[in-house]
Amino acid sequence: MTDSKVLVITGMHRSGTSLLTQWLYKCGMHVGDHFMGAGIGNEDGHFEDLDFYQYHKNVLKDYHLPEDGMIDEPLVTLSDGQLHEMRKLVNQKNATQQQWAWKEPRTCLFLDHYRQLLPEARYLVILRDYRSVVSSLISRIYSRTSYKYSQKKGFPKFFWEYFKKPFRKRLLLNKHSEHFLRVWIAYNEAILHHLQQLNPAQYLVVDHTALSDNNKQVFEHLSDTWDFKLEYYNYKNVYKENLLSKILDIGHYVKDKSLLVKANDLQEQLKVMV
Known part of the structure; x- marks a missing residue:
C-alpha cells in the first residue's frame, strides 16, 4: 500500500452519484481508467469505474444474486x-x-x-429522497420500454401508443415500488451503519437537492479540509435539471406501510449528518 489519498463516492442507485462523479472528474479527480458508457436515464455516462463495476458484479454472480445489485441486504x-x-x-x-x-x-x-481495507479513505455520500429514487428507477424501466417501441413500426407501435402505454407506468409502480423501496432502505442502512463506524472527519454527506447551491462548499471541503488537489469546475455546466424524473406516488403502491415509516426515519437520521 502507498499513501494514496482515496475518496469513495457513495450512494444508492439513481441518487446522483454519476453527476457528482462527472463533476469531480471535471475538477481533476482521477475516477477510473475505463468508464461505463451512456444509457437511457444517464445520457452523459455513468462515470463508473469498470474495474469496480465488474468486481462487484462477479461477487454477486458468485452468490447467485442479481448482478444489478438490487438486493435488500448487504454482503x-x-x-x-x-x-x-x-x-x-x-x-x-x-x-x-x-x-x-x-x-x-x-x-x-x-x-x-472497504472500510477495513482502506482505513484512511474519505467518503463522500450523496443522499436522495427515497420517493425520488424509486420514481427514477421505475421511470428508467418505463423509458427503456418506450424507446424499444419507438423503434418499431405498424401494429406493435400502434398497440403500444393506444393500449399499453397509458397503463404501463401504473403496472410498473405496482410491480416494483415495494421492492425498490426495500433496496433503498438496505443501501442507506448500510451507509448509516458504515458512517457510525467512522471518525466524523472521514465523511461528508450531501443532499442531492442542495448540490446546485452548495457545490462550492463541497469542493472546498475536498480541497481544503481533505487536501485533494483539484481545480474548481462550474457545477452548472454538468447539472441538467430537465433530466430529473417526475416524483411518482409510490406510497399508494407499497403494501407494507411500515416500510414507508422505516424509510422516513432512516432518511431523517442521515439528514442529521448532512
Whole structure:
C-alpha cells in the first residue's frame, strides 16, 4: 500500500452519484481508467469505474444474486478469494495514483470490507429522497420500454401508443415500488451503519437537492479540509435539471406501510449528518 489519498463516492442507485462523479472528474479527480458508457436515464455516462463495476458484479454472480445489485441486504461475508481480488484491485489503483476515487452504487453492499481495507479513505455520500429514487428507477424501466417501441413500426407501435402505454407506468409502480423501496432502505442502512463506524472527519454527506447551491462548499471541503488537489469546475455546466424524473406516488403502491415509516426515519437520521 502507498499513501494514496482515496475518496469513495457513495450512494444508492439513481441518487446522483454519476453527476457528482462527472463533476469531480471535471475538477481533476482521477475516477477510473475505463468508464461505463451512456444509457437511457444517464445520457452523459455513468462515470463508473469498470474495474469496480465488474468486481462487484462477479461477487454477486458468485452468490447467485442479481448482478444489478438490487438486493435488500448487504454482503456480510466474502470468501478469501473474493477478498483477495478486492485487495488486488485497490492495490493496483494505489500503485498508479497519488489520489483517486471511485463511484459504483454496489459499493454500498461492500462497505464493511472497504472500510477495513482502506482505513484512511474519505467518503463522500450523496443522499436522495427515497420517493425520488424509486420514481427514477421505475421511470428508467418505463423509458427503456418506450424507446424499444419507438423503434418499431405498424401494429406493435400502434398497440403500444393506444393500449399499453397509458397503463404501463401504473403496472410498473405496482410491480416494483415495494421492492425498490426495500433496496433503498438496505443501501442507506448500510451507509448509516458504515458512517457510525467512522471518525466524523472521514465523511461528508450531501443532499442531492442542495448540490446546485452548495457545490462550492463541497469542493472546498475536498480541497481544503481533505487536501485533494483539484481545480474548481462550474457545477452548472454538468447539472441538467430537465433530466430529473417526475416524483411518482409510490406510497399508494407499497403494501407494507411500515416500510414507508422505516424509510422516513432512516432518511431523517442521515439528514442529521448532512
